[in-house]
Amino acid sequence: MQVQSMLLSVDGEVKMDIAKKAVKRFADVIGQDSEISLVVYGHEGSESSEDKSLSCNGIEEIYQLDTYEKEKFEASLSTFESKGWTPLAGAINKAAEMSASVDGSITVYIVSDGVETCDGDPVQAAEDFVALNDHRSVNIIGFNVDQDAEEQLKLVSEAGKGEYYTANNADDLKQTIEYEWLPSAIDLAWAFTKAPGPWEILDEYNKYDVDHEKIKIIMQQERDRYNFALNMIKEADMIPSDQHQELKDLIATHYNKRMEDWRELRSAKIDEINAIADDIKEKVSDWTEEMKKRKKERGDVW
Numbered sequence: 001m002q003v004q005s006m007l008l009s010v011d012g013e014v015k016m017d018i019a020k021k022a023v024k025r026f027a028d029v030i031g032q033d034s035e036i037s038l039v040v041y042g043h044e045g046s047e048s049s050e051d052k053s054l055s056c057n058g059i060e061e062i063y064q065l066d067t068y069e070k071e072k073f074e075a076s077l078s079t080f081e082s083k084g085w086t087p088l089a090g091a092i093n094k095a096a097e098m099s100a101s102v103d104g105s106i107t108v109y110i111v112s113d114g115v116e117t118c119d120g121d122p123v124q125a126a127e128d129f130v131a132l133n134d135h136r137s138v139n140i141i142g143f144n145v146d147q148d149a150e151e152q153l154k155l156v157s158e159a160g161k162g163e164y165y166t167a168n169n170a171d172d173l174k175q176t177i178e179y180e181w182l183p184s185a186i187d188l189a190w191a192f193t194k195a196p197g198p199w200e201i202l203d204e205y206n207k208y209d210v211d212h213e214k215i216k217i218i219m220q221q222e223r224d225r226y227n228f229a230l231n232m233i234k235e236a237d238m239i240p241s242d243q244h245q246e247l248k249d250l251i252a253t254h255y256n257k258r259m260e261d262w263r264e265l266r267s268a269k270i271d272e273i274n275a276i277a278d279d280i281k282e283k284v285s286d287w288t289e290e291m292k293k294r295k296k297e298r299g300d301v302w
Contacts, residue, residue, distance in 0.1 A: 015143060016082040018170045019111050024074055026109075031068025032287055034107075037098065038063035038073065041091045043080040055084030056118035059094045065102075088112060088156070089120025092138060096129045105135040108160070111173075112142060115149045122152070126160035137162040141176055144168050196277045204273045212266050219262065223255040 027036060044058025045051030063076040092108065099106045108129070116122050130136045138160025140153045150166065157164040167173035196204075230251065234244045 013170060014082070015113055018173055019143065020077045022173045023111070024077060027068060027073050028070065028287070028290065031070075031073070034068075035065055036063070036068050036073070037061055037065035038076055039091060039094055039098075040080050041087050042082060042084045045084045047084055052085055052118070056087045056090065058084070059087055059090050061094070061098060065098060085117045086112070086114055087118035087120060088116040088122040089125040090118060092122060092125035092129050092160075096125075096132065100132075103133065107136070107162075108138045110138065110140050112140065112149075112153060113144055115152045122156045123159045126156050130159075130161045139163050139165070141165045141167055141173070143173055196280060201273065201277050205270060208269050208273070209266070212262075212269070215265075216259075216262055219255065219258045223251060226251045
């Protein structure tokens with residue numbers, strides 16, 4: 001996902017601030033099912049010709065491709081501001097570089113308020129990106145652009161086997177970048193399947209018990225070795241009967257204490273598994289309710 005430097009204002013609000021808000025909400029939608037990254041450009045140097053090279057080469061991944069973490073992602077959006085030029089082709093090439101070893105589906109979403117200004121060829125870059133495999137696309141959202149910019153951006157999206165969307169103000173951008181990819185009613189109805197069910201939780205118990213049982217076997221072997229050695233000593237008449245019994249009791253006490261620790265360890269692990277499952281269920285529930293709310297905002301009947 002790439003977001004360009006946007007210095008101008010729309011309806012009294014800086015374009016980049018509008019874009020950041022939309023990207024935050026958009027990430028909430030697609031981040032539930034997909035790994036996500038955030039790459040920014042135009043945030044180095046300035047719009048002056050002296051800073052062109054610095055700005056055009058300042059393409060940075062500020063949220064590395066990974067599972068979506070809301071707080072971490074939103075924090076990354078606060079680490080940059082709009083400053084300079086527009087290396088549109090360079091940003092697409094950066095996406096290609098980042099995903100070179102990824103065989104699965106890769107979709108690039110670009111929010112841009114203008115054309116390429118760093119002498120690159122974004123159309124060729126988009127063609128090269130999708131040529132890597134059949135599961136790639138480049139989608140462009142033209143934010144408050146003029147006709148010339150819109151024509152170029154449409155060509156980029158076509159070359160990238162993606163879609164081009166127009167957004168002239170904050171409401172348009174919200175409708176386009178967020179509502180276009182809201183989950184369907186069917187997706188929401190089946191959202192509960194994202195949370196672990198009873199059988200999945202039981203499977204986690206069983207996976208843990210495989211290793212946990214190994215600990216028990218080791219403790220039993222230790223106890224048996226102690227008793228074997230003690231019996232050898234007794235048979236050789238090396239200790240009196242009362243000391244033999246005392247040592248035997250100590251071995252049993254030691255083993256019972258270790259078994260008590262073993263049971264407490266399993267109980268703690270089961271609690272941990274349950275807590276993780278409950279946390280996932282809560283997040284799925286919260287996400288589903290938020291998506292329903294946004295669909296109502298869009299005017300969907302629910």
